[in-house]
Amino acid sequence: MEYTVHQLAKLSGVSGRTLRYYDEIGLLKPARMSSSGYRIYGGKEVDLLQQILFYRELDVSLEEITKIIHHPDFDLVPALQQHIQKLQDKHARLEQIISTVQKTIESKGGGISMSDHEKFEGFKQKMIDENEEKYGKEVRDKYGDQLMDDSNAKMMGLSEADYVRMNDIEKSFISELKKAYETGDPASAEAQKAVDLHRKWLAFTWPKYSKEAHAGLADMYVSDERFTAYYDQHIKGLTVFLRDAIYVYAGK
Amino acid sequence: MEYTVHQLAKLSGVSGRTLRYYDEIGLLKPARMSSSGYRIYGGKEVDLLQQILFYRELDVSLEEITKIIHHPDFDLVPALQQHIQKLQDKHARLEQIISTVQKTIESKGGGISMSDHEKFEGFKQKMIDENEEKYGKEVRDKYGDQLMDDSNAKMMGLSEADYVRMNDIEKSFISELKKAYETGDPASAEAQKAVDLHRKWLAFTWPKYSKEAHAGLADMYVSDERFTAYYDQHIKGLTVFLRDAIYVYAGK
DNA sequence: ATAAGGCTTTACGCAACGTGAAGGTCAATA
DNA sequence: TATTGACCTTCACGTTGCGTAAAGCCTTAT
Numbered sequence: 001m002e003y004t005v006h007q008l009a010k011l012s013g014v015s016g017r018t019l020r021y022y023d024e025i026g027l028l029k030p031a032r033m034s035s036s037g038y039r040i041y042g043g044k045e046v047d048l049l050q051q052i053l054f055y056r057e058l059d060v061s062l063e064e065i066t067k068i069i070h071h072p073d074f075d076l077v078p079a080l081q082q083h084i085q086k087l088q089d090k091h092a093r094l095e096q097i098i099s100t101v102q103k104t105i106e107s108k109g110g111g112i113s114m115s116d117h118e119k120f121e122g123f124k125q126k127m128i129d130e131n132e133e134k135y136g137k138e139v140r141d142k143y144g145d146q147l148m149d150d151s152n153a154k155m156m157g158l159s160e161a162d163y164v165r166m167n168d169i170e171k172s173f174i175s176e177l178k179k180a181y182e183t184g185d186p187a188s189a190e191a192q193k194a195v196d197l198h199r200k201w202l203a204f205t206w207p208k209y210s211k212e213a214h215a216g217l218a219d220m221y222v223s224d225e226r227f228t229a230y231y232d233q234h235i236k237g238l239t240v241f242l243r244d245a246i247y248v249y250a251g252k
Numbered sequence: 253m254e255y256t257v258h259q260l261a262k263l264s265g266v267s268g269r270t271l272r273y274y275d276e277i278g279l280l281k282p283a284r285m286s287s288s289g290y291r292i293y294g295g296k297e298v299d300l301l302q303q304i305l306f307y308r309e310l311d312v313s314l315e316e317i318t319k320i321i322h323h324p325d326f327d328l329v330p331a332l333q334q335h336i337q338k339l340q341d342k343h344a345r346l347e348q349i350i351s352t353v354q355k356t357i358e359s360k361g362g363g364i365s366m367s368d369h370e371k372f373e374g375f376k377q378k379m380i381d382e383n384e385e386k387y388g389k390e391v392r393d394k395y396g397d398q399l400m401d402d403s404n405a406k407m408m409g410l411s412e413a414d415y416v417r418m419n420d421i422e423k424s425f426i427s428e429l430k431k432a433y434e435t436g437d438p439a440s441a442e443a444q445k446a447v448d449l450h451r452k453w454l455a456f457t458w459p460k461y462s463k464e465a466h467a468g469l470a471d472m473y474v475s476d477e478r479f480t481a482y483y484d485q486h487i488k489g490l491t492v493f494l495r496d497a498i499y500v501y502a503g504k
Numbered sequence: 505a506t507a508a509g510g511c512t513t514t515a516c517g518c519a520a521c522g523t524g525a526a527g528g529t530c531a532a533t534a
Numbered sequence: 535t536a537t538t539g540a541c542c543t544t545c546a547c548g549t550t551g552c553g554t555a556a557a558g559c560c561t562t563a564t
Contacts, residue, residue, distance in 0.1 A: 094343045
C-alpha cells in the first residue's frame with residue numbers, strides 16, 4: 001500500500017507538516033516521489049514512522065532519533081542511559097518546583113506577604129548553592145566540613161516564621177547601621193549595636209558563632225561585589241564601614 | 253546605587269542580553285537612560301529582577317511573569333494553581349517516560365529484540381487510550397464496562413514474553429490469511445484456520461471471547477482506515493476478506 | 505591619541521513544528 | 535468539458551528565551 005502525506009498523517013496521527021518537516025531534516029524520506037512531485041510513502045516508511053514516534057514519546061530529540069533510526073549499529077544503551085539521566089534531573093527539578101509553588105500558594109492564605117515568601121522559598125536553595133560555590137571551599141578549608149554542612153542544613157530547616165523574624169532583624173540592623181554611619185565611627189555605640197543585630201541575624205543561618213568567622217564574613221562582604229552592591233545600595237561606603245565595625249566587635 | 257546592564261548582570265547572575273531582552277518585551281525597563289543611551293538600573297529594578305528570577309525558577313513563562321509583576325492586583329493564586337496543574341502533568345508524564353526508557357534499556361540485555369520492545373512498551377498505553385477513545389463508548393454500551401476495563405487491565409498486564417508469543421501468533425495469522433486469500437473463499441479451511449489464529453491472538457488482550465464481539469471487531473477493521481491500511485498493506489482487499497471469514501467463523 | 509573595554513541596535517540561529525500564502529494536481533460533478 | 539473542491543507543492547514567517555556575532559558609538563586609561 002502507498003500513501004500520500006495526508007493519508008499517512010491520518011494513519012499515524014501526526015500532521016502533514018510534520019511529515020514534510022521530517023523529510024526536510026532527513027528523518028523520514030518518502031519511498032519515492034510521484035510524477036507530479038507528490039510524496040509517496042510505503043509500508044516500510046509506516047514502520048519507520050512508528051519507531052520514530054516511539055522515541056519521540058520518550059522525549060528523545062529528533063536529531064537523536066535520526067541517529068538511532070538510520071544507523072543500525074548506533075550505540076543505543078549508553079545513549080538511553082544518558083537520556084534517562086536528563087529525564088531524572090528534570091523530574092527532580094520539577095518536584096522541587098512543584099513544592100515551592102505549593103508553598104507559595106499556601107502562603108497566600110497565611111500572614112506572610114508574598115514578597116517575603118518569594119524571597120524565602122525561591123532563593124533559599126539558590127543561596128546555599130551559591131554560597132557553597134563561592135565560599136564553600138574556603139570555609140571548608142578554614143573551619144571544616146561540619147560547619148558548612150550544618151549551616152546549609154540550618155538554612156534549609158528555616159521555618160517561614162523564622163524567616164519573617166530574620167527579615168525584621170535585618171531591617172533593624174540596616175536602619176541601625178545607617179544611623180551608626182552618621183557617627184563616622186565604627187567603634188561607636190550605635191555601630192556596635194548594629195553589629196550585634198547583625199550577629200543575631202547571622203544566628204538564623206549559622207550553626208555556631210565565632211568572632212573569626214564573623215570577621216571573615218566582613219571581608220567577604222567587601223570583596224564580593226554582590227554584597228557591596230547590596231549594602232552600598234543604601235549608602236555608598238556602608239560596606240566598608242560595616243566591615244570596620246565588625247572588626248572592632250570581633251576584636252580584630 | 254545605579255547599575256549599567258553589565259553591572260546588574262554580574263550582580264544578578266543573568267546575561268546582559270537577557271536584561272536587554274527583558275527591556276524589549278517590557279518585563280523590566282531600566283530606571284532611566286543615560287545621555288549616551290545607556291540603560292541605567294536602580295535599586296527598585298534590582299528588587300524587581302529578584303522577583304522575576306524567582307518566578308522564572310518556577311518555570312513560569314515570561315509573559316505570565318510580566319502580568320504578575322506589573323499588575324499588583326493580578327489574581328495570583330488561581331494562576332499558580334493552574335500552573336501547578338501543568339507542572340504535575342509534566343511530572344507524571346516524565347515518570348511514565350522514565351519507566352519506559354528503563355524497560356527499554358533492560359530489554360537490551362534480554363532476548364527481546366529492540367523493535368519488538370519498542371512496539372510493546374511504547375504503544376501499549378497508547379493503544380489502550382486510542383481504543384478507549386474510539387471504541388470505548390460503543391463497547392461499554394454494548395458489552396458493559398466490565399469487559400472494557402478487564403481488557404485494558406489485561407493489556408497492561410501483558411508480559412513481554414507474552415508479547416513475543418502474541419507477535420509470533422500474529423505473524424502466523426497474517427501468513428495464513430494471505431494463503432487463504434488465494435483461495436478466494438472466506439469459508440475455506442485455510443481461511444477458517446487463519447481466523448482461529450486470530451482468535452488466539454485476541455485471547456492475549458480479550459478477557460472473554462464471544463462470537464458477537466469477534467464479528468463486531470471485524471466490522472471495525474473494515475470501517476477504520478488504520479486497520480484497513482494495516483491489513484491491506486499486505487494485499488489489497490485483505491481486510492474485507494478477513495471480515496467475511498470472521499463472519500463465517502462466528503456464524504453471522 | 506590610541507587602544508581596550510563597555511555600551512548600543514540589528515539580526516540570524518536553536519527545536520519542532522503551526523499556520524497561512526500562492527499556486528499546481530487530481531477526481532468528480534454540472 | 536469546464537469547473538469545483540480537495541488535495542498536493544514550496545516558500546516563509548511566528549513561536550520561546552535568549553546566545554552569538556557584527557558594526558559602530560562611548561568612556562576610560564595609558
